[in-house]
Amino acid sequence: MNDAKVVAEKLLQANAVKLSPENPFTWASGWKSPIYCDNRSVLSYPFIRDFIKSEMCNVLFEQFGEADALAGVATAGIAWGALAADQLKLPFLYVRPKPKDHGLGNQIEGRYEPGQKIVVIEDLVSTGKSSLQAVDALVAAGLEIVGMVSIFTYDFAVAKEAFEARGLKYHPLTSYPMLLELAQEKGMIQPEQAVQLLQWREDPANWTGV
Secondary structure, three states, X not given: OOOHHHHHHHHHHOOOEEEOOOOOEEOOOOOEEXXXXXXXXXXXXXXXXXXXXXXXXXHHHHHOOOOOEEEEEOOHHHHHHHHHHHHHOXXXXXXXXXXXXOOOOOOEEOOOOOOOEEEEEEEEEOOOHHHXXXXXXXXXXXXXXXXXXXXXXXXXXXXXXXXXHHXXXXXXXXXXXXXXXXXXXXXXXXXXXXXXXXHXXXXXXXXXXX
């Protein structure tokens, strides 16, 4: 199993995660958020990138050894899926949000055969909507989804419920609660702030700040 605390540490080292409870970020959805996670930046740090890749491969090997191929969710899951597939010597696919409007019109890129067992690779999970859209596209193509792995999850109840309803086995390398625990240890946030930040996770749509 992977060490969620060390993964959170590496994300902080790469400045992939920023906590700003006093001046929250605004997501595309309009939600106010005290955290911004950009795992794309980790790709620019070779040693951290290699560590995250190794942690992901450990989980894939231990939890999803039956996988025939990996499928990255475009765009941020593509690089991580390709890195892991290369390490494990597995075929790799990626899934667009929707079919191309030109060329072959593919939504799934890569070679595959119906019935293959697939693990979906994400960089992070918030509500789980984009992840399940990718799952639906793969299932429609006749592929069997055996699970999903991501680097980070906000650990929203809505995502957990959606995955459970679909029977989707999911394993994040680290999570928002673990990140807050580490941030407290490092003195980045105070205990009272941590309580408020955990409250954001319970109802992010209506959170207005600390």
